[in-house]
Structure formats: structure tokens, C-alpha cells
Amino acid sequence: MSTVKATAKAQILIVEDEPEIAELIEFHAERAGMRARTIHSGRLALEVMRREKPDLIVLDLMLPDVDGLEICRRLKQSEDTRSIPIVMVTAKGEEADIVAGIELGAEDYVTKPFSPRVLMARLRNVLRRHGPVEDVPERADRLVLLGGKLVVDLDRHEVLVDGRKAELTLTEFGILHYLASRPGFVRTRDQIIAAVHGKSTVLSSRTVDVHVTALRRKLESLADCIETVRGVGYRFADTADDGQE
Ligand code: CA
DSSP, X not given: OOOOOTTTTOEEEEEOSOXXXXXXXXXXXXXXXXXXXXXXXXXXXXXXXXXXXXXXXEEESOOSSSOHHHHHHXXXXXXXXXXXXXXXXXXXXXXXXXXXXXXXXXXXXXXXXXXXXHHHHHHHHHHXXXXXXXXXXSXXXXXXXXGGTEEEETTTTEEEETTEEEOOOHHHHHHHHHHHHSTTOEEEHHHHHHHHTXXXXXXXXXXXXXXXXXXXXXXXXXXXXEEEETTTEEEEOOGGGOOOO
């Protein structure tokens, strides 16, 4: 993973109708060396995003005029704004919206009330992973993760845990490879099913959980790298690469 400081002077557009929350995000973003600007209306935000093409959008899903999910959908549908990463801000208990947003292409989210430190860590991670295209390998044939403790080899269909080969089923391998290809990104169960489907058995939301449980057991001491994101799905947490403080 690249260590390029993509966050230097990154331009953040905050779409948030509550002034206090907007100010809080702006304050911390600027302190973290980003340039931040707030738009209080969803309708206006769409216009500004198309014109200014910020590096990242912090999007409140509960806006008075346009639904945040609708903004997300339009941005991800349009060729020239599709690549702008979106971090959603949602209220507690809106798991269905989070799932919908991630399936529309949003990169991450925080739930109100959020800790500014957590939000900034998320923004930095997203910016870092959306750095120059050449940083992202075309095909992740061999993933070396968790400081080398975990190796996922697509060609050899092999997983090494602390240097020892783990015997995974096709489905477990598929889930691990899919999650580990984008560390830090939450994937919904439906996304996991779509990615792994066809490679083995037919999956349902509930069987995804069963496979994840089995996968964790086989990962032994590294089990925690498959993080449950309650009400949403799963994410691969590469703590060696997280940049968390
Ligand atoms: Ca709001």
C-alpha cells in the first residue's frame, strides 16, 4: 500500500444541513491539512460537486431537500463524478441506508454522534486508497497483509497464516480474497454474495455469516482481521496499514 500523503491539501466538500456538525467536520478537516467547504443544501451540492470535483465528499444522508442516497446515486451514475469517494454521515439505526449507500458505491460512513478522530481516520484512509491509479495493482494476485502474517495467493489458491498453509474452502477463500483486496472498506453481504457467487455454492445472507465464522476459525490468531460491521456487513481490518492513531 502506498504511503503517499494524498491528504495534503485534499479538497473536501461537506454536505450537511446542521451548522454545528458541519463546523465540527470543517474544523477538524482543516486541522488535518485538508481544505474543507460546506454546502448546506443537497440540491446546491450536486451542482457544486459537478463543477468543482472535490477529492472527497462527506455526505449527510438526512438533508431537508434532496435525499442523501439520491445524491449518492446521481454522483455514482455520472461518468465525471463517479470516481469521487463518498463518506456518508448517518444517524444511529439507519443501517438500511448505510447498506443502500455502500451498494450504490459510497466508500465508507460514520454514525452520529461520531468522534472527529474516527472520522478523520476514515477520510485519510479513503483519500489514501483513492490516490494515483498506478498505486492500485491491476490484479491483486498476491496479497501480503497484516505485516506479512497473512498471505492470500490467488494464482496458487493458497492462504498462509503466519507462514502455515490454511485449508480454506472455495467460498471461504473467495470471501477472504474479496474483503482483503480492499482493506478498510465495508462490504455488505449482498456484495460478498455477488463477488463470490458462481465460484462455489449458492450463498444467502445467512450462509455468508456461517462461512465467515468458519473462515475466522481457520485464520486462528488473525481472526480479528475480519471485522463484523453490525447491521451492514464485513470489512477487512489491516491494522498494520490502518493509519489509525
Ligand atoms: Ca441532516
